[in-house]
Amino acid sequence: MLIKTRDDGFIHPVSSEITPQRVYDGRRDLMKLMATGAAGVALAGWASRDALAQAAPGSGKLAALKGGKSAVAGAVTMEKVTEFKDASTYNNYYEFGTDKADPAKNAHTLKTAPWTVEVEGLVKKPGKYGIEDLMKLSAQEERIYRLRCVEGWSMVIPWVGYSLAELIKRVEPQPGAKFIEFVTLADPKTMPFVGSRVLDWPYVEGLRMDEAMHPLTLLTFGMYGEVLPNQNGAPVRIVVPWKYGFKSGKSIVKIRFTDKEPATAWNKAAANEYGFYSNVNPNVDHPRWSQATERRIGEDGLFAKKRKTLPFNGYEAQVGQLYAGMDLKKNY
Numbered sequence: 001m002l003i004k005t006r007d008d009g010f011i012h013p014v015s016s017e018i019t020p021q022r023v024y025d026g027r028r029d030l031m032k033l034m035a036t037g038a039a040g041v042a043l044a045g046w047a048s049r050d051a052l053a054q055a056a057p058g059s060g061k062l063a064a065l066k067g068g069k070s071a072v073a074g075a076v077t078m079e080k081v082t083e084f085k086d087a088s089t090y091n092n093y094y095e096f097g098t099d100k101a102d103p104a105k106n107a108h109t110l111k112t113a114p115w116t117v118e119v120e121g122l123v124k125k126p127g128k129y130g131i132e133d134l135m136k137l138s139a140q141e142e143r144i145y146r147l148r149c150v151e152g153w154s155m156v157i158p159w160v161g162y163s164l165a166e167l168i169k170r171v172e173p174q175p176g177a178k179f180i181e182f183v184t185l186a187d188p189k190t191m192p193f194v195g196s197r198v199l200d201w202p203y204v205e206g207l208r209m210d211e212a213m214h215p216l217t218l219l220t221f222g223m224y225g226e227v228l229p230n231q232n233g234a235p236v237r238i239v240v241p242w243k244y245g246f247k248s249g250k251s252i253v254k255i256r257f258t259d260k261e262p263a264t265a266w267n268k269a270a271a272n273e274y275g276f277y278s279n280v281n282p283n284v285d286h287p288r289w290s291q292a293t294e295r296r297i298g299e300d301g302l303f304a305k306k307r308k309t310l311p312f313n314g315y316e317a318q319v320g321q322l323y324a325g326m327d328l329k330k331n332y
């Protein structure tokens with residue numbers, strides 16, 4: 001998340017460039033944890049560097065999860081799909097470390113079964129869903145979405161899931177429900193970086209009700225025809241393709257309907273840098289770097305020309321009307 005643009009204009013995941021101080025502090029905390037053996041799980045991950053090979057699609061390590069063709073407008077792009085090995089080894093999942101390679105090395109400790117998602121707050125039908133039941137609640141579709149990270153890189157990923165709206169309709173929101181909060185797992189036993197001061201755990205994200213109901217918002221269980229690898233947010237995450245990637249919370253345990261705008265993890269950490277809306281917007285710079293261009297992971301070399309970032313990540317025709325009349329500079 002917090003990576004500085006270098007003078008030469010490249011956004012580069014060099015750990016020494018990660019700011020602010022709390023990230024350094026977090027690293028120091030991890031070192032301390034390791035010294036005491038409490039983060040043995042992380043060390044075990046580093047010891048087996050073939051974790052990546054194990055997760056190759058079709059390798060038989062991940063269960064197949066095929067999605068049908070989606071009829072939702074904007075759900076498919078003709079752009080070249082990012083290679084699975086890039087999408088599953090270059091990740092942001094801070095519970096498992098702040099380097100892009102950390103989640104693939106460390107997230108094997110995440111226990112994805114049994115898994116329950118609790119639906120609570122302002123709904124007529126609150127309840128707990130076992131992951132298997134949640135997966136069967138509606139037909140799984142494949143959606144090929146661009147994911148644009150706030151740091152300035154992007155990928156094109158074939159996700160598998162169904163519109164979050166299907167679940168929302170099922171639980172019947174009360175009239176007062178204006179927002180949805182997504183609470184993700186924060187288990188210090190299996191997530192070596194939870195307990196560090198990088199973020200105020202658990203990682204929480206949120207959407208306005210109409211954003212959550214938009215058919216493009218995907219309750220996601222898989223990618224590349226298989227269930228999600230742990231590092232990509234197994235067993236269930238959100239993908240909101242027109243917003244910066246950090247809005248797409250991983251490994252969700254609670255979906256809460258509320259009348260107040262949820263306090264989200266990155267907004268709490270740096271409110272002037274990460275707003276609640278975080279719609280992809282080439283015209284609103286991050287305070288420390290431009291958002292006008294992006295680097296497509298895997299496709300372009302680090303020194304290749306960047307692409308232009310599109311308003312709403314290219315989904316303006318589908319979602320632009322959600323923000324009619326809003327000042328998107330103020331509501332960044």
Ligand code: MTE
Binds near residue numbers: 092095232
């Ligand atoms: N969810 C949790 N729980 N923890 C995280 O650190 N990182 C976010 C988002 N969801 C994050 C998270 C960020 S910054 C991005 S860009 C996307 O996940 C990355 O998703 P991917 O690794 O599947 O590409």
